Amino acid sequence: MEVYLDNSATTMVTEGVRNKMMKVLEEDFGNPSSMHILGIRAENHIKDGAKEFADILKVDTKEIIFTSGGTESNNLAIIGSVMANKRRGNHIITTKIEHPSVHEPFAYLEDNGFEVSYISVGNNGKIDKEELYDTLREDTLLVSIMYVNNEIGAVQDIEEIILELKKRKNDLIIHVDAVQAFGKYKIYPKRLGIDLLSISGHKIHGPKGTGVLYVNSKTRINPIVFGGGHQRGLRSGTENVPGIAGIGQAAVELYTDFEDKIVRMYKLKQHFIKEISALPGVAFNGLPIKYGDNGDAFDMDTLKETAPHIISVSFEGVRSEVLLHALEDRGVYVSAGSACSSHHPRPSTTLAAIDLAKELMESTLRFSMSDTTTREEIDYTISQINELLPMLRRYTRK
Secondary structure (H helix, E strand, O other): OEEEEOOOOOOOOHHHHHHHHHHHHOOOOOOOOOHHHEEEEEEHHHHHHHHHHHHHHOOOOHHHEEEEHHHHHHHHHHHHHHHOOOOHHOOOEOOOOOOHHHHHHHHHHHOOOOOEEOOHHHOOOOEOOOHHHHHHOEEEEEEEEEEEEOOOOOEHHHHHHHHHHHHOOOOOOEEEEEEOOOOOOOHHHHHHHHEEEEEHHHHHOOOOOOOOEEEEEOOOOOOOOOOOHHHOOOOOOOHHHHHHHHHHHHHHHHOHHHHHHHHHHHHHHHHHHHHHOOOOEEEOOOOOOOOOOOHHOOOHHHHOOOOOOEEEEEEEEOOOHHHHHHHOOOOOEEEEOOOOOOOOOOOHHHHHHHOHHHHHHHOEEEEEEEOOOHHHHHHHHHHHHHHHHHHHHHHHOO
C-alpha cells in the first residue's frame, strides 16, 4: 500500500484540473494578448480564473493577480507594497515562524535600509499578541503574518489580530501568507481587513508554478517584474493560461462540499493523534497543550485550534530522516520539515521559535493530509509507526 502524507509540500492534481489544463494546451493555446479568436479564448480562461477566485474570496476580479506560486506572491506583496509606500514609513513587522519566502524579502528590505521587527511565538506557535501590538510604531508600514504555519499547523487569530492592529493604526498594510490556509478555511479578505493575500496552486491540487495574490484596490504596490505591462502592469509576462485554468478549477473543486471535507480531515487527525499519543516518547507540536501532555491532544476542541491537515510529531530517540526512510520503505511518504528547504538542511526556524529541544527538532516528522486521505491510509500509517518505532529506537540507543 502507498500512502501520501506530504500534502503540505505538494498535492496531486485532480482529474478535473488535468482535463481543464489539457483542453487549454490542445485547443485554446493562443497568446491571451492576441486579437484573434485563439487569443480571445485564452484570455477568457484568465477572466474565468479571476472570477473563480474573486467569488471564493468575495472580492473584485480586478484585485486578483496570477503569479508563479506562493513564493512570488509573497515577494510581490512584501517588496511591492513596501517600495510603493516607503514614504509613509520605514518600519516593517513579521514573525519568527514565517516561510523563507517571507523572511528573505524582509531580510532584503532590511539590507536596503528598512527596520524589521520579528515577533516571538509561544510553545504552541501562536503569536505573542502583546509583543506585536507593543512593537507597532507611527512609522510602521507593513505587518506580514502567516495564517497557518506550514510545519506545525499552528493557526493565528487573524481576525482578532488585524482588528486590533488597524484600530491602533488604520493605514497599516496587512499581508497574510495563506498558502497553507486557503482551501482549509473560508477566507474573506475585505471582511478581515487583509490588504494582500498569497495563495499557491500546488498546495490545493492545482499545478505547480501557479499562484494568486489578492491586492486590495486601495493598496498601492510596485511590480517586481517588468516588461509587457500584463495584469494591469503589476506582473509582466505572458500569462500561464493552462496553469491559471488549472488553479481556478482546483479552487472551485476544493470549496465544493467544503464543510464535509474539513470535518472528515479533523476526524482523521483526531484518530491519528489518539493512536500515536499512546506510544511512549511521543509529543505533538503546535497543539495548545502542555508539551508532552497528550491527555487532551485529541480533544476535538483542542484540535480545531490547529489546521485540519498538518500533524507535527516528535519521536524521542529516533532521528527524523531514519524514520522517514523506514516509512518510505513501507510505502508511506512524509516530511522531515518544510520541503522548500529539504535539499538545504538547516535547523527549522519554526521549531526553534517554539523552543523545541535540539534532539527533538532532529526527531520530528510532519504528516500532512489532503481532502482525499482515507481512514484506511491513516490506519496503515499508524500500524507501520507502531512496528518501526521500537525497532529503530533499539538500534539507535547509545
